Amino acid sequence: MTSETDPDARRSALRRAFGAFPTGVTIVATLDAQGAPTGFTANSFTSVSLDPPLLLVCLAHSAATYAAFETAEHFAVSVLGATQREASRIFATRGADKFATVRWRAEATGAPVIEGAAAWFDCAMERRIKAGDHTILLGRIAAFGEASIEPLGYWRGAYVGFGPEGGATAPRGGGVRVSAIVERRRSALLRIGPDGAAALPSADAFGPAGAPGSLLGQLGAAGVWAELPFVFESCDAGHMHHVVYRGAAPDAPDPAPGWRFAPFDDLPLARMAPHEAATLRRYVDERAAHAYGRYVGDQGGWAG
Template identity: 40%
Template sequence: MAAQKDGERSDQRLRLRQAFGSFATGVTVVTSRTSEGAPVGFTANSFTSVSLEPPLLLVCLAKTSSNIGHFSQAGHFAVNILGEAQKGISNRFASRVPDRFADVIWRSSALKNPLIDGAVAWFDCETDNVVDAGDHVVLIGRIAGFDQTDGRPLAYLRGHYLDLGLAETAAESVSHHGGVRVGCLLNCQGQVLLRQTSEGWGLPMGAARPGFREGRTALEDTLCQSGIRAELGFLYSVFDAPSGNATWLIFHGDMEDGPLSDDLRLFPVQDLPLQDVTLRPVRSVLRRYQSEFREARFGLYVDGSKSAGQINPIDRNATPWSKLMNEQENIA
């Protein structure tokens, strides 16, 4: 009975972590120094502003962290908001490597906290309070100095980094005519959602719009009208429309199981009706997905200027969620 209850608690903790992970966050590296002056730091996405007057922020640190002693007793710390090109730094400060600052360019702040070069913003803080909160401590900092740039921040959602500007950049690189049409390849427990059209089976698509943001909104409206509850994830394929009058951007996503209208149907990934998908680019997208789904390794296809484009690998599903939680110290 005790073992069953422990299993239930473990399952509940995992589901709670997954629910928390549904909130997209920025990624920071929190830094300070030991009493001997050595730099210390850890990756954190449990960061938020608290007050403008007085200027306060907070960040959470797991009690199991190797840094708990340093940061609980230090009188100062800095928060570095990472840029989208700093995934390596995020991973390094979330790992257990002996020297996290090796090969990282940084300088000292007025309070002697390490400030990481290339961060899109930083906050130099005096420790205002340390609050005990369950299996974490909450570090509340009074901001003594800060700065920011116009760079794109690194974002994190459901265990994966997000490339906030990737879709817009890809759309610009493929076509400048006819606008943008955004569609999606939705997975539901190993099944793919297809829509019956006059041209056979196809992917759910929004209407063509002048730009990416409008195209994304059109797709979200289409999904909402169809009663589809889905979370769009990474950009999966970019190509010129079969008619040549728009750029198509296909996102991968996950959807909840539920009732579907007559024109929608879920197919097992390996049993997709490819013979009834008449649009060649869509058929190609689905064939590639079958192959990549088996290997759990995905790529972004971008049309080329000639007959073939290229596939850029995407780091996804490489680490189970539970393992990620154990290895990283940054999840609240």
């Protein structure tokens, strides 16, 4: 159990702990008061009962779709297939024209069911239960279906696949490298090698903080504590899958020897691996625009 006493640090640690549980990915959709389709991406979904047939999904009170689901009488849950990462990303993006990018259909209740899903459940709203900063939507299943396709998986802030043997695998079956863009007053934390080569802090595992070979352990060795609540990028480079988090450490001291905060206008991009340089350049551009994307794909093609 974490011993963090700072509320923000504890919240971040709890988010990471929740992320250790691998899940599928769903799109939850309904029709708003004007009859227009609306929905959101969720992995907080579970079965509840076979008799009567019930399921639940959790919706944050801060969600842009919250008002529609507060009055909706029906909703549908579509369990996404492995090829539907882009739909997952778009439905998780505030302000996106979500239903312009997917095909959908109405089933028993009229709620939108996403075409190509691994499974779907069309529900009447049974009950809404407010719980903390979320509301639990309890649905009574009116109709459902499934297809024999591989589902989309999610684990520790990144998409994974569920292989034919039932094991969760990285998208290309290779290793996973976890990195971080840690910002301090318009500069990024970099590890500087003896030859002057620069790299983002990275490791084969996210935590725990006490493990020297983990990302949190490396940040600890650098003398920098940072909350990393957001995934900026999930991509393939060669046979390695990279997950890049972003976060801030505005009050961090100067780091330990071998590390430095490099100003955005003087980043040593030419001394970095090409995929890290491209990632950092993209972050600086989006930071200036105060608009972050979330990138899924590979070095040659981005879905973001």
